[in-house]
Amino acid sequence: MDKIIHSVTLDTDKCKGCTNCIKMCPTQAIRVRKNKAKIIKELCIDCGECIRVCPYHAKKAVTDSFDMINNYKYKIALPAPAFYGQFDKATKIESILHALIKAGFDDVFEVAYAAQLITKRTKELIASGELETPIINSACPAVVNLISTKYPSLLNNVIPLISPMNLAAIMARKIAEEKTPYKGGEIGIFFITPCAAKATCTKYPLGLPESVIDGAFSFKDMYLKVVPHLNDKECEQDLSKAGFKGVCWANCGGEVVSLELDNYIAVDGIHNVIHVLEEIENDKLSDVEYVEALACTGGCVGGPLAVENNFVAQTRVKKMAKTARGNGEAPEFDMDLVWQTPIKIRKQRNLDDDMFVAMEKLAKIDEIYDRLPKLDCGSCGSPSCRALAEDIVRGYSKESDCIIKFKEKIALFANEMLDGSDNVE
Amino acid sequence: MNSFKVQYTIDGEDFSVAGEASRKLKKVLQSLGVDPQIIRKATVAMYEGEINMVIHADGGVIDAEITPEKIHLFLRDKGPGIPDIALAMTEGFSTASDNVRELGFGAGMGLPNMEKYTDYMNIITEIGVGTTIEMIVNTSLS
Numbered sequence: 001m002d003k004i005i006h007s008v009t010l011d012t013d014k015c016k017g018c019t020n021c022i023k024m025c026p027t028q029a030i031r032v033r034k035n036k037a038k039i040i041k042e043l044c045i046d047c048g049e050c051i052r053v054c055p056y057h058a059k060k061a062v063t064d065s066f067d068m069i070n071n072y073k074y075k076i077a078l079p080a081p082a083f084y085g086q087f088d089k090a091t092k093i094e095s096i097l098h099a100l101i102k103a104g105f106d107d108v109f110e111v112a113y114a115a116q117l118i119t120k121r122t123k124e125l126i127a128s129g130e131l132e133t134p135i136i137n138s139a140c141p142a143v144v145n146l147i148s149t150k151y152p153s154l155l156n157n158v159i160p161l162i163s164p165m166n167l168a169a170i171m172a173r174k175i176a177e178e179k180t181p182y183k184g185g186e187i188g189i190f191f192i193t194p195c196a197a198k199a200t201c202t203k204y205p206l207g208l209p210e211s212v213i214d215g216a217f218s219f220k221d222m223y224l225k226v227v228p229h230l231n232d233k234e235c236e237q238d239l240s241k242a243g244f245k246g247v248c249w250a251n252c253g254g255e256v257v258s259l260e261l262d263n264y265i266a267v268d269g270i271h272n273v274i275h276v277l278e279e280i281e282n283d284k285l286s287d288v289e290y291v292e293a294l295a296c297t298g299g300c301v302g303g304p305l306a307v308e309n310n311f312v313a314q315t316r317v318k319k320m321a322k323t324a325r326g327n328g329e330a331p332e333f334d335m336d337l338v339w340q341t342p343i344k345i346r347k348q349r350n351l352d353d354d355m356f357v358a359m360e361k362l363a364k365i366d367e368i369y370d371r372l373p374k375l376d377c378g379s380c381g382s383p384s385c386r387a388l389a390e391d392i393v394r395g396y397s398k399e400s401d402c403i404i405k406f407k408e409k410i411a412l413f414a415n416e417m418l419d420g421s422d423n424v425e
Numbered sequence: 426m427n428s429f430k431v432q433y434t435i436d437g438e439d440f441s442v443a444g445e446a447s448r449k450l451k452k453v454l455q456s457l458g459v460d461p462q463i464i465r466k467a468t469v470a471m472y473e474g475e476i477n478m479v480i481h482a483d484g485g486v487i488d489a490e491i492t493p494e495k496i497h498l499f500l501r502d503k504g505p506g507i508p509d510i511a512l513a514m515t516e517g518f519s520t521a522s523d524n525v526r527e528l529g530f531g532a533g534m535g536l537p538n539m540e541k542y543t544d545y546m547n548i549i550t551e552i553g554v555g556t557t558i559e560m561i562v563n564t565s566l567s
């Protein structure tokens with residue numbers, strides 16, 4: 001089986017073994033065992049809901065250390081467009097890009113600028129009629145992971161294009177090799193990421209055979225490095241290339257605005273995305289042309305590694321998009337953007353490879369579930385009574401892990417003891 | 426165990442829960458390791474049937490039997506029956522009320538979709554008595 005890599009990890013020292021994350025996880029990928037949360041790799045889609053909800057900040061996204069830029073002679077920052085909305089002191093994209101240079105980079109390349117070419121190629125793909133409708137966007141890797149894990153029958157609906165982030169990296173490298181004396185390993189390319197899913201994609205990109213990005217730094221980590229250098233008044237207008245159509249990708253609905261589509265759905269928040277994917281699977285949205293689905297509320301501005309309140313950031317990005325310097329036209333770049341490697345369906349978690357054995361296990365699950373209290377309290381460490389029944393049959397839990405059942409047993413035992421003591425008297 | 430049998434009771438009162446039984450069937454098929462494309466065919470067919478039972482027949486009962494070769498579905502209701510099956514099978518033909526259409530249902534694709542997504546479908550119906558629909562989805566991909 002293919003290795004499944006994640007950025008979401010657990011700091012076991014900080015984890016108290018509470019049940020907040022197991023209840024919120026959209027794919028039921030977390031269990032609490034021996035007072036610590038445990039992520040089931042096959043089910044985790046890197047959406048970062050657990051990072052958001054953990055009160056003890058035990059769930060983390062693995063990103064790189066900023067010091068690593070020193071290993072490279074020519075360092076290029078790739079800011080996601082949502083990064084522009086993080087600063088109350090900055091009203092211009094230009095001042096943020098200049099602040100990145102002052103923070104230690106030699107150049108910047110806007111992911112928003114690359115997104116304009118993705119928009120153009122997406123339009124061509126839609127016009128070709130080759131894709132199953134409704135077409136689903138592939139810019140959010142958590143959504144693509146969700147589809148390959150839980151809705152594999154919809155993989156043919158997903159736009160098979162590399163992400164703006166990876167295109168930006170490829171373009172930035174080519175430009176740097178042309179305009180500087182530096183080559184190959186001397187050039188370092190770093191993505192500034194709003195989320196865990198994209199951090200994973202910098203190492204294991206969707207649709208590309210190998211990584212084209214050298215490191216990922218979170219919005220949070222970059223925020224403090226950028227803030228001291230922000231200066232709206234005194235910065236030259238020479239770095240920003242992206243226009244409205246690229247910058248608006250930061251917000252949910254931005255991609256469809258730049259695609260100039262009418263018959264679309266733009267859905268944000270992973271739980272809402274799940275409802276829409278269910279509808280598509282049930283053939284209820286066959287009259288919709290395009291679905292922009294983003295795991296985070298508000299889109300990438302709502303990423304789990306963002307600093308600013310996502311609603312504030314949305315408005316700010318909208319304003320910045322309107323005054324963006326570029327004209328929004330797709331940059332010229334000669335490259336086939338179609339996935340070079342297909343997205344694989346993740347192995348489905350069946351109960352057994354032998355269907356007859358699976359049937360017996362399923363019957364056993366139903367039998368155990370009937371006995372459970374159906375409170376879905378999560379105290380056993382599984383997200384619901386049904387999940388506990390399944391975990392028991394899979395051999396990971398015991399029926400006595402259920403606190404309600406345990407209490408009943410104790411009460412019964414105590415009564416028996418009392419009855420016993422009556423007899424003694 | 427040679428097959429897995431499961432029964433779902435469809436509540437005719439509540440539109441908002443229509444679709445729940447097909448969602449449950451989907452989970453059953455996933456845990457048995459059925460191919461995702463086959464799961465989709467079976468659940469869409471059952472979903473359409475489930476919606477029909479709620480719209481036209483005040484609910485009913487669905488029996489599903491799964492073997493490694495096929496998914497066998499029996500949908501039974503005590504509704505008004507279908508007067509003209511050929512007409513009901515026409516895409517776009519619907520007897521659903523305006524109320525139902527306002528909710529986004531009743532587009533006249535129910536029975537045609539059920540036939541489209543299944544490998545076998547048989548309708549037994551009697552006016553004033555009810556309708557039984559038998560559907561089979563083969564689980565091999567060929």
